Amino acid sequence: MSELRLEQVSKTFGGVAAVADVSFAVAPRQIFALIGPNGAGKTTLFNLISGVYRPSSGRVFFADRDVTGQPPHALARFGLARTFQTPQVFLNMSAVENVMVGAHRHLKSGLLPAITRLGGLRAAEKACRAEAAALMERLGLGRYRDAEAGALPYGALKRLEVARAMAGRPRLLLLDEPAAGLNAAEAEEMVGVLRTIAESGVTVVLIEHNMHMVMGLSERVLVLVSGRVLVEGAPAEVQRHPEVIAAYLGAEAAPQPELRCA
């Protein structure tokens, strides 16, 4: 029983394999980290999981259901939410409206109820707005509630994306570099936010370069290099793995196997 499972997923773009033969499983309520050098294919993997790309081969299972090739909005309706490497916030709307969009899968989005305002739409809208505002408060974004999303500072934008993703009450949350561009204090805040989210029962998969965040938060870490899985395990063992160190810092930095003196 896994929340997310990939089986030999590959994706090639015009002959170049961005991701090759990737397999792993994430247990429910786990915090799982995806790390690796730039260009390793991490975001591509997220795009494959969330349906933006269709795998060239392999299968993706979400809560043991085969979702390979399903479009993004279907994945979202199954309970998947994600944030993006560069915040894809709706700049043409206010911050709270952004968060309200996150709850879309729970709302009635038909044409007739919309234009006639029947079917309890007014009450549902009010409730949605209140919930979104509350969510923003919990994430420290209360004062930006009615501000135009484009006016928010970068750190707040990253948290807004998380709030928007959480508004849909997902079961699986994909976070693409949640700490990118944040200073030490903001990153620390983000760690707290993510820990709270995980504690509420959501399975979290994150891509991160911030090792402090990765090692401090996650239960399992997968290292992706050149589109392939290098190693997967507990944070501490991955950190010590010579090939991982070589991939990040260069071959000379990797500890050589111990020579036993006879």
Place this chain on the structure above:
Amino acid sequence: MAEFLQFLFSGLTVGATYALVALGFAIIYNASGVINFAQGEFVMAGGMASAFLVAAGVPLPLAVITAVAAGVAIGVALEKFAIEPARGAPVVTLIIITIGASIAIRGVAQLLLGKQFHTVPPFTGDHPIVIGGATILPQSLWVLGASIAVVIGLSAFFSRSKLGKAMLATANNRHAAQLVGINVRFILLLSFGLSALLGAVAGVLISPITLTSYDVGIMVGLKGFAAAMLGGLGNGVGAIAGGLLLGLAEALGAGYLSSAYKDVIAFVIILAVLVFMPGGLFGKVSAERV
């Protein structure tokens, strides 16, 4: 066979016009991302100006050259007084501005020369030449020959001259071009001037065959736009191919299928292409990176 050749000749002739207009669209689009809805008016300006000058007694060669110069002047003025002041505006706004310009230019033409049709004498007489049982007007040969010359000249300009390469660089990445010292504002001015040149040349070439009036620019512009799309927006070779293809399709369709629906052919083709090949015949659909 003779009939087919006939349609082929007329199709290539009008196709060459569309190709020049389409190239003009491509050049401006590449430089600014704007679709210049006044492109057709450059064609009209070229034709109308030469008609006016010839009627005023100016010898034909001089009239043609002056008419083309007038077209270029209009293009440069358009950029200087309408596009540049609005730099930074959303693309939709810029498109509306070019629409306003096309209305204004048409208004001036109507003011100066009325709403009737005008004639322009053909360059070297109108004795049809017989080839393979089909007749072709000498003016058609002028259209094809001059268009080929213009395209060769343009291609040499882009690949050999510093200015041409600067234009290509700007089209590729505006910011980077600015950073290496290319005067991007001047490049934009040049793009409009060049597009106007192409349009005006097409206008002076084709009006001896098709007559000219204040509103000929509308359909020519739209079909040129369709041709540019057909080849993939921004693609120069595609624009030329698209123009010729549309001209041929129109002539063959009008000849063999229905002449009443001639104007529709170009748009049915582009609609079909867009639905089945969204990037145009030669273009690519680029993916968004997130």
Place this chain on the structure above:
Amino acid sequence: MGRALTLFRHRHGGLAVLALVIALLPLSLPNRYFYDVAILMGLNAIVCVGLNLLIGFAGQISLGHAGFFGLGAYASAILSTNYGWPSVVALIAAAALVGVLALALGRPILRLKGHYLAMATLGLGIIIAVVIATEERLTGGPDGMSVAPLVLFGVALQGERVWYWLVGALLLGTVWLAFNLIDSPLGRALRAIHGSEVAAEAMGIDIARAKLLIFVVSAILAALAGSLTAHYAGFITPGKVGFLHSIELVTMVVLGGMASTYGAVAGAAILTALPQLLTVFKDYESLVFGVVLMATMIFMPRGLVPTLARLMGRRT
């Protein structure tokens, strides 16, 4: 003054003001000619409110909406005048026909974006226009055809005054519907699509379905306005179906201010009235119109209403 403008943000306030304007305007209209202009303003406004939902809110583009307008007009005209259908039934049937066409063609077309979508809608509009102008036996060709009057509850609606109130009421209804749509999950979904399609899809929004829905809604509104125009004028010509009218409609929306329903109404009103005002310039009319259009877009690139709102906002 700024506080007065905030009335427009509150849905009911703005509607009340619009209702007031519609109710009081006749007091300032001296004769039938002005009523005629006002009616045309209202009909254009109905189309523009729908078009604005597509262009301003959902971020799409259509350069062929006059095609839907004209198709609605001619379908209603042909059914009521040539086949003797009751005019209201003809009206509804025409709107349904256009809706079905928009539904069928919308799916493949709306997969396109930006200039490609513009071209596809442009092509569609032109094809419709040429077909209408060419099928003379059915449509009367370039000379147009006469249209039977609209008969409501057994009464033939003729004359400017009656039509003024009808169009005014319909405009209010349309604006009300537009606001309801904007303030709903579907409306937010459309605005999200405009903001970022990738993110919108990640939130569970079926982008293709949403775009298609708003395309069909705006097409039906255009068709209804077209039918009404035909019945009001008693006559219809292909002029209203062509590319130039499509461009006029888009210009009204952009001029008024995209993503502003009142902007769409204002834009429609201004651009309907402007040519009438400019007839005083006679031969210079086109030139002045073009120059005015350019100048307005250069100095108010975001359109009239957003620019005014920003100016007002600075004073409070």
